[in-house]
Amino acid sequence: MTPVQRILRGGIEVTVKKPNVVINYTKHMGGVDRADQLASTYCFLRKSLKWWCKLFFWGLGICSIDSYILYKITKQQRGEQPLNHLRYVKTLVQQLTGNFRQTRARASTSTSESENIRLNGKLHSILTGVRKDCKVCSQRNNPGKRHQTTYYCDTCPDKPGMHLGSCFIKYHTKQNYKD
Numbered sequence: 068m069t070p071v072q073r074i075l076r077g078g079i080e081v082t083v084k085k086p087n088v089v090i091n092y093t094k095h096m097g098g099v100d101r102a103d104q105l106a107s108t109y110c111f112l113r114k115s116l117k118w119w120c121k122l123f124f125w126g127l128g129i130c131s132i133d134s135y136i137l138y139k140i141t142k143q144q145r146g147e148q149p150l151n152h153l154r155y156v157k158t159l160v161q162q163l164t165g166n167f168r169q170t171r172a173r174a175s176t177s178t179s180e181s182e183n184i185r186l187n188g189k190l191h192s193i194l195t196g197v198r199k200d201c202k203v204c205s206q207r208n209n210p211g212k213r214h215q216t217t218y219y220c221d222t223c224p225d226k227p228g229m230h231l232g233s234c235f236i237k238y239h240t241k242q243n244y245k246d
């Protein structure tokens with residue numbers, strides 16, 4: 068409790084005791100409101116986020132706001148013009164992400180890796196599925212030489228289509244398997 072002066076109706080001044088929490092609240096609520104306002108301006112919390120994700124991003128958001136407040140104070144102390152909130156957030160995002168790009172899961176493995184699997188001498192399972200060109204005996208650009216099959220190797224990375232028998236053997240034993 069802290070004693071404070073209060074003027075009653077009629078101009079009589081009295082000393083009353085006020086709880087410190089109330090004093091602190093009145094003193095700092097402007098700042099809380101300002102922070103809430105900044106937080107709501109470029110809010111990136113989405114409904115779809117998991118709760119723990121939300122918590123993390125909320126914390127990150129608070130850090131971003133606090134850093135902007137400190138940045139502004141520093142700039143003002145130096146007599147420099149600070150960036151506005153949006154430009155600041157954009158710059159921050161660029162600096163945090165850098166040149167990072169989400170790499171998409173590639174559809175096919177690299178040539179050398181898929182070749183290692185192709186010629187690994189282990190058991191390869193043949194299955195049937197949709198009609199595909201035979202990887203070995205078919206020449207796509209040569210109309211009369213295009214041969215299709217529903218058999219494919221389920222073990223090789225690209226699930227290539229191939230005939231049973233010699234095509235299968237060639238594909239899995241020869242470096243240059245093309246007919």
Ligand SMILES: [Zn+2]
Pocket residue numbers: 201202203204205214229230234
């Ligand atoms: Zn074939």
Ligand SMILES: [Zn+2]
Pocket residue numbers: 185191192220221222223239
């Ligand atoms: Zn295979």
